Amino acid sequence: MNKRTIAALLGASPLALSALHASQYLSTELPEEVASAPLDAAMVGRGERFAISRGVAVVPIKGLLTPNFFALEKYLGWSTYHGIEETLGELSANEEVGAIILEVDSPGGLVIGLESASEAIAKAAAIKPVHVLVNPLAASAAYWLASQATEIAMTPGSLVGSIGTMVDSNSHVTTDMSGDQWFQMASSHARAKNPDPATDEGKAEIQRRLDEGEARFHEAVSKGRGIALADLPSRLSVSEDVADGGSTFQSLSAIERGLADSNEVRADFYQRVFSQYAMKPRKGTRAFSARASAAQALAHT
Template sequence: MKQELSAVISAIRSQPWAILPDYLAAIEAIALRAFDSDVLERLAKDGHAMQVQHSLEAVAALGTRLDGSEMSMVRNGVAVVPLVGAIYPRSNMVSASSGGTSLDTVMRDMRVAWASSDVERIVMLIDSPGGVVSGLGEAAEMLRAGPKPMTSFVTGMAASAAYWLGSQAGDMVLDRAASVGSIGVVASMSRQEAVDADGRRSYEIVSSGAPFKRPDPSTEEGRASIQRDVDAIEGVFVGDVAAGRRVPEGVVREQFGKGAMVFAGEAVRVGMADRIGTLEGVLSQGSGSNRTKVVGGRSRASAEIETRRRAAQ
């Protein structure tokens, strides 16, 4: 049993994350069903879980289900696509247990909204601590080049991976109590230091030509290898934020929190977001403040195919 639990943790730690530290620890605890973990108690006290539930309820009450979508609503020509909870590349057992969201589902709903004749503009409703980095670069490019005006509205937090995506909108609006940031990437891993409690010890033999396939964080060389990887991903993260917010990368690195969360007023002041507002105000506003985009034939055809496929399901 202990080996199975170790395998679950190893799978979670096998890829970099762009997420707040306590939430990564909580995901590991949920995966192990370790509900007596201190981190789960801390997160229960911070009120974010309740805020996430309120966000989901708010989306459900906004209008009618967007035809062909899985979780998005539409009202008066405005589609609301939720990005709520920890972000995973695809739906899985851990995402379901932790109240997370699937990046794959979010982007499918986006393509449906882009293709729908009932949708004039899109609001991405965000309340997320971040998530797995896999797929975020491609998703950010797609959002940045989307064919319809898009506003990101942050109702609670847009941390790390969530800010990576939300910053691609032409207009980013924050609730007055919201926070954004945590720009950076973390790699979490462990190495066996002693014999397992059941008397077994695990070994890994890596082929001679692949010394960095399993870098050892207990060595200087191993840590340097891991550092290069997370720094490279951070470079993509910073580049996308800079492109989305239309500022130089140096501004992102020096003024956008340096990995910390930044509250609404300060975030607007330094350019991490455009303004403070309300969801109702965002839903009722015109689209003039957003960037106008034109979609090519291939993108529109792809979106229409996705709409028909989702509607058939």
């Protein structure tokens, strides 16, 4: 019996992820509770999406990012685009929240649904400060999200980048194990519904989709980071050829390229942000320090 993995779940969907860093996520076997349930169904009792301490909200963005696979959020603790969008909308409207921290540890995820979550972060950052801590990875879709924040801090040794889109596709060339030959057919005016990468026409259509996604990705990063769109490809390339983009960068290189703002250990980051925005604790109350510790712990679970 074949194991049902995350990779099998995603199929041939367009992805914005770092394949190098996502392999452990893609090979994850779905928990039995997830494999036997519809993944787009709302799950009651899923984990908390954020914590608030002294007016600062902490939001973890973790795992392989999907639009609305709430079962993965509940059982694996992975973030969803719908969840991020809802959370940022709620925190933006909360007058008791003066600043938002997004602690990111993700190789990226699906393209579909990504832009709505990205726009939610940008809208929140226009209302109140949104600080990102990359600890230790914000690749592809996760960096798309991070780029919309007020600032990006990276812990030493962490990585950002992998800016671009990709897809895994296949073409039937042999019979399956039962001896049956599989065919896929589309209606007369829907040839682009499932392009065949083994044909020039199919390859061109897949490339068109990927380049369209990359263009939107570049536009978002350009706007979020204040980098001229025309300059971005050369900043992302590892050579003089702008086609050699898509790599990841450690903190000092990322800062030099304009992809991040600072390099600091996690404790220093939290101390800096909380000292700037946190409300003063009430005299004689220990609850505030406990809640601050809980907020940081949430991002680390």
